[in-house]
Amino acid sequence: MCKNNVMKVFVMKVAIIGAGTSGLSCAIELERNGIHPVIFERNGFIGEIQPHVSAFLGLITRPASDPIKFMDKILGIKLKPLNQFRKVIHYSPNNQVAVTGHLGYFTIRGMGENDVKNQLRAQVKSQVHFSSFVHPEDLENEFDYVVVADGNWLTPTRYGIWQEIMPTWVKGGIFEGDFEDHTLKMWLDNELTKGVYIYLAPYSKNKAVIAHVVQNIEHEELNDYWHRFLKSREILKKYNMLESWELPHHAGTVTTPRVGKIYFAGAAGGGAEPFLGFGQFNAVVSGVMIARSIAQGTDINLLLKDVNKKSEELKTLRPLMNAATNKDFDRLMTIMKTPGLRTLVYRTDIDIIKLLSTGLKLVSAENKKQASQTKGGK
Numbered sequence: 382m383c384k385n386n387v388m389k390v391f392v393m394k395v396a397i398i399g400a401g402t403s404g405l406s407c408a409i410e411l412e413r414n415g416i417h418p419v420i421f422e423r424n425g426f427i428g429e430i431q432p433h434v435s436a437f438l439g440l441i442t443r444p445a446s447d448p449i450k451f452m453d454k455i456l457g458i459k460l461k462p463l464n465q466f467r468k469v470i471h472y473s474p475n476n477q478v479a480v481t482g483h484l485g486y487f488t489i490r491g492m493g494e495n496d497v498k499n500q501l502r503a504q505v506k507s508q509v510h511f512s513s514f515v516h517p518e519d520l521e522n523e524f525d526y527v528v529v530a531d532g533n534w535l536t537p538t539r540y541g542i543w544q545e546i547m548p549t550w551v552k553g554g555i556f557e558g559d560f561e562d563h564t565l566k567m568w569l570d571n572e573l574t575k576g577v578y579i580y581l582a583p584y585s586k587n588k589a590v591i592a593h594v595v596q597n598i599e600h601e602e603l604n605d606y607w608h609r610f611l612k613s614r615e616i617l618k619k620y621n622m623l624e625s626w627e628l629p630h631h632a633g634t635v636t637t638p639r640v641g642k643i644y645f646a647g648a649a650g651g652g653a654e655p656f657l658g659f660g661q662f663n664a665v666v667s668g669v670m671i672a673r674s675i676a677q678g679t680d681i682n683l684l685l686k687d688v689n690k691k692s693e694e695l696k697t698l699r700p701l702m703n704a705a706t707n708k709d710f711d712r713l714m715t716i717m718k719t720p721g722l723r724t725l726v727y728r729t730d731i732d733i734i735k736l737l738s739t740g741l742k743l744v745s746a747e748n749k750k751q752a753s754q755t756k757g758g759k
């Protein structure tokens with residue numbers, strides 16, 4: 382208590398670097414706890430210049446099998462998806478398999494009011510300082526805590542906490558044509574992706590995005606992979622391309638989500654998972670959990686325990702995806718056609734990591750056996 386009976390209230394000063402998915406989720410939860418952060422955003426707007434449709438895939442977000450409901454009920458973050466998707470078609474070079482069910486959600490990414498980040502922004506009262514490119518070092522003296530939510534591997538690399546898993550380049554194209562608006566298509570072809578994948582996600586029945594993710598290549602090589610894909614799958618014969626864009630994207634983990642008063646959220650906190658590179662869900666979870674850690678003093682490692690465990694499990698699939706041949710993928714599709722199995726893959730109560738890992742190991746063992754038999758037979 383001070384003179385004049387006026388209570389001195391300690392107001393915690395928190396800076397957030399990046400008005401993206403994790404930064405804005407963090408701001409929502411901080412405000413709920415009575416803390417109004419100062420948000421710095423390098424762009425002059427919220428959202429992304431490169432339009433695309435992204436997915437919340439139940440396979441990745443489980444045990445939260447319905448990520449939209451989970452974010453609302455458990456994290457207090459409301460997001461309106463573009464659509465629910467009820468079918469995923471997996472293509473290998475010579476095979477394909479379709480899985481149906483409640484598999485996940487499509488969300489809009491771009492600049493409109495339905496875009497994920499603009500939806501989050503509408504739930505934040507604190508001011509966003511636009512066109513403010515900042516580093517934690519610029520802010521740490523002025524603030525009690527700094528949350529790095531810049532979606533980037535560079536800051537955690539500078540802090541010596543980044544562990545690279547999958548450096549990729551992504552080429553995206555927006556196409557006009559006939560599409561099934563509740564269907565996600567995914568191509569597995571290691572000659573075109575080097576261990577990652579290509580997906581098609583629809584905006585509507587007549588517009589979709591195709592994103593081609595290639596690992597461990599130089600930027601200059603990306604177009605060659607893209608054109609080989611377009612040609613081999615006759616994409617330009619079926620659809621009309623309206624625009625295209627290119628982006629780097631790295632999946633990795635961090636050795637710690639906190640260095641002193643600096644917290645690392647979202648992709649900067651190792652939130653882009655190492656199997657498919659999905660990171661929206663983890664960005665929301667880590668943003669909210671960092672806010673709770675700051676406001677309530679709870680150990681952030683404890684709050685992120687489940688996310689980190691899941692990431693460690695998914696990490697075990699990465700070497701298998703990297704080493705898989707196209708023949709392995711063809712065989713995997715056949716295995717997935719086994720009655721009952723394809724529904725199992727997407728069921729929420731099954732240990733999917735174990736199942737996929739066993740499937741991939743089985744096909745590569747079978748291939749090795751066949752190769753040695755062929756050699757022996759010669």
Ligand SMILES: Cc1cc2nc3c(=O)[nH]c(=O)nc-3n(C[C@H](O)[C@H](O)[C@H](O)COP(=O)(O)OP(=O)(O)OC[C@H]3O[C@@H](n4cnc5c(N)ncnc54)[C@H](O)[C@@H]3O)c2cc1C
Pocket residue numbers: 398399400401402403404421422423424428433434435436437513514515516530531532533551553592628629630646647648649652653658659660661662664
């Ligand atoms: C093409 C593409 C497709 C994807 N598709 C999917 C998908 O389908 N499903 C999925 O789950 N995940 C997907 N991801 C991954 C997912 O988008 C990210 O993991 C997630 O958005 C990361 O959230 P974030 O908060 O860490 O970063 P972001 O949401 O990227 O936000 C970072 C913000 O920080 C700002 N910023 C950067 N540096 C500074 C600075 N120094 N100062 C101030 N501001 C700064 C940026 O402008 C940006 O607004 C995709 C990623 C890409 C690139």
